[in-house]
Amino acid sequence: MKAAAFHYMQPKTVDEALGCLEQLGSDATILAGGQSLMASLNMRLSNPAVLIDINAIDELNGISTVEGRLRIGAMTRQAELEYSPLVSQHAPLITMVMPHIAHPAIRNRGTIGGSIAFADPAAELPACLVALNGQVVAQGPNGERRIAATEFFQDLFETALTDNELLTAIEIPMANENQRFGFRELARRHGDYAMVGLCASSDWSSDNLTELRLAYFNVGPRPVLAEQTASDICRIWPQVRNEMPLDQLESELDPPDDLNASSTMRVHLAKVLTRRIIEEWLS
Amino acid sequence: MELSGEIKLEATPDEIWHVLNDPVALQRCIPGCTALEKRDTNTFLATIQTKIGPVNTQFSTVLTVIPVAPPTHYSLTGEGQSGISGFAKGTVNIELKANAAGTLLGYTSQVLIGGKVAQVGSRLLTAAAKKWVRQFFDSLEAVFNEN
Numbered sequence: 001m002k003a004a005a006f007h008y009m010q011p012k013t014v015d016e017a018l019g020c021l022e023q024l025g026s027d028a029t030i031l032a033g034g035q036s037l038m039a040s041l042n043m044r045l046s047n048p049a050v051l052i053d054i055n056a057i058d059e060l061n062g063i064s065t066v067e068g069r070l071r072i073g074a075m076t077r078q079a080e081l082e083y084s085p086l087v088s089q090h091a092p093l094i095t096m097v098m099p100h101i102a103h104p105a106i107r108n109r110g111t112i113g114g115s116i117a118f119a120d121p122a123a124e125l126p127a128c129l130v131a132l133n134g135q136v137v138a139q140g141p142n143g144e145r146r147i148a149a150t151e152f153f154q155d156l157f158e159t160a161l162t163d164n165e166l167l168t169a170i171e172i173p174m175a176n177e178n179q180r181f182g183f184r185e186l187a188r189r190h191g192d193y194a195m196v197g198l199c200a201s202s203d204w205s206s207d208n209l210t211e212l213r214l215a216y217f218n219v220g221p222r223p224v225l226a227e228q229t230a231s232d233i234c235r236i237w238p239q240v241r242n243e244m245p246l247d248q249l250e251s252e253l254d255p256p257d258d259l260n261a262s263s264t265m266r267v268h269l270a271k272v273l274t275r276r277i278i279e280e281w282l283s
Numbered sequence: 284m285e286l287s288g289e290i291k292l293e294a295t296p297d298e299i300w301h302v303l304n305d306p307v308a309l310q311r312c313i314p315g316c317t318a319l320e321k322r323d324t325n326t327f328l329a330t331i332q333t334k335i336g337p338v339n340t341q342f343s344t345v346l347t348v349i350p351v352a353p354p355t356h357y358s359l360t361g362e363g364q365s366g367i368s369g370f371a372k373g374t375v376n377i378e379l380k381a382n383a384a385g386t387l388l389g390y391t392s393q394v395l396i397g398g399k400v401a402q403v404g405s406r407l408l409t410a411a412a413k414k415w416v417r418q419f420f421d422s423l424e425a426v427f428n429e430n
Contacts, residue, residue, distance in 0.1 A: 040337035043399070045368070047339065118336065121410060156407070156414050157336030193406060221410050256409030257284065 003041035007050040014059055014139055014168060020052045021164045022141055028052050030166065032075060032114030035106050060113070060168060063087060069171045071137075074113025079104065081112060090174040093132055093181040093201060097124045100183070103191045116152075117167045119159050119222065122193040124185070126153055127217035130225055131181075131199035134172040140165035149223075156221035178205040182277030185217075186269050188260060194218055195261040196269040200277050209237040216270055219255035226252040233278065241282060246271045284409050287391040290420050294427045296379040296386050300354035303377070308426055309346075314418040325349065331363060335411045338404060340368045355379045369398020375416075388423075392416060 009028075011017040021028060029048035031037055032055070040046045054060060060075035063086050070090040072081065081087050082098035101107055101115075101124050115125040116136060129136075129149040136147045141164055152160045161167060175181070185197030196219055202212040212230040215223050229252060232245035255266035292299060302308040306327060310319040315332040322328050327346040333339075342363030349358040357377040364370050375392040394412045401408060 037337060045339070045399070045404075046337040120336070122406065156410050221414060256413065258406050258409060260406070 001042050001044060003038075004044055004047045006041075006048055008053065009050060010053045010056050012056050014057060014166060017052060017054055017057060017166055018139060018141060018164070020050075021166065024050050024052075025163050030054055030117070032117070033077065033109045033111040035102070035110040035114070036118055036120070037114075054166070065090065065174065066171070068174055070174055072112055072170045072172075074117075074167050074169055075111050076113075078107035078110045078112060078115070082107060091132060091172045092175060093128055093183060093199060094125075094172075096181065096183040097128050097199065100124060100185055100187075100190075100194075100197075112170055113167045116170060117159060117161060119153050119157050120193075121156060121221055121223070122197075122218040124183075124194075124197060124199070124217065127197065127199045127215040127223040128183075129170060129172070130223045131201045131213045131215035132172045133201075133213065134170055136160075136167060137169040137171060138165045139168050144168070146171070150225060153222040158222075176203075178203050180204050180281050182280060184273040184276050186273065196255070196266050196273060198270065198273040198277060200274075202281075204281065207238060209234050214274065216253060219253045219266055219270060224253055228252055229274070238282065240278060244275055244278060246274055249274070284395075284412060285391065285393050286409075286413060286416050287389075288416075288420075289387060289389045290424065291385060292388055292424060292427050293385040296354045296381050298427070299379055299386055299388065299423075300357065302423070302426055303357055303359075304348060304350075311426060312419050312422040314415055314422070319346075329361075329363075333411075333415070335404070335407060335414075338400060340365045340400060342371060344371075351376075365398075365400070367399060369396065369400040369402075371396045388420075390416075390420070 009020050011020055027049040029051055031051045031053045060073045062073045063084050064071050081094055088095040115123055119126055134149045136152045138145055138161055147160050180202050182200040185194035187194045197217045199215045203210045212234050214226045214230050217223050228248040233240055249270055250267055253267050253270055255263050257263050306319050306321050310316045316329055317332055318330040320328050325348045329344045329346050331342045331344050342365045344361050344363035347360045351358050359375045362372045373394040375390055378389045380387045396408055
């Protein structure tokens, strides 16, 4: 199918884009990489009056380091993250996650900002940002603000962004040598949305495991940080191999049933993934 | 799919019953309900706008209120059509139990969604329905907290 008719705008700067948003409000939809939006337009499931294409805004591209943080411009393509030496050095979890996001052709067009702003509960990058304790940088008519990933994802496809704001970058604290990262997901076929996935980060120095962040995806309307389970694991570290304390996951996760897996099966799989990541760290 | 739950309300079953039968209050509680008019004693015509991520759908819905056993058992049935996008059908059974703090409202609901929306968004349906039901009861709670 083809999309229904819409108006099209192509601002060249962030200020121009903000002007468009201010003028149009909720009638407009931002077009980033288009890997989710174009499909829903062509299926006629969404019919925005105006598309604001931000692909021509050069200032939204690029990866850099700023004061202990890795800054990734919103329009940086996923494929670029996948092969970036800066990313693998300062945010190795993103490098681990990348090959699992859909397929190469999609990653060539898909952007990090698009994936974060869209906030699909089954997507890898939102959970990755939560696990890394990252921040979203948004620009609006009153200037720039930073939103912690844990606050940013609010509900099913709902974020803290307002109608007149543009997501301009993602910032992640740079990794240090004590940190451990892990990523696992289970999908029926490679490239499908996972039935359950887990992005994990922690600090492991002098026999103590601290700052463990377990961010699960596709187990609820948004990425879920299992804080109780994380603190249970840290408390008995490193004696976790035989008896991993994962029972709290049953109350911390409340995944929906769907065609691929029941809720109970998803919780079970979440435990399996957690165990695999922890065992990988211990080995 | 089936969804169920319980909420506590600081009101008597009679007061809750009244709200559930009042078109103005009902419209406030139904998420995305842009218009609601009474057709006859037990049926309402509602326009419901839903937006789940990229999917924006408007349903024209016939709502039927069945007073199973006033004022403690109540049933609400809705059947909505949205042109080429699909259809939605749902029933919510509500049971009101008075207790010291107010009323315990228990609900069970069956929701059926079909057509293109369901075909494309099947992986999100339960999450979307849960959110919708949660919003309905949050709004109901807000109605009583204001009074």
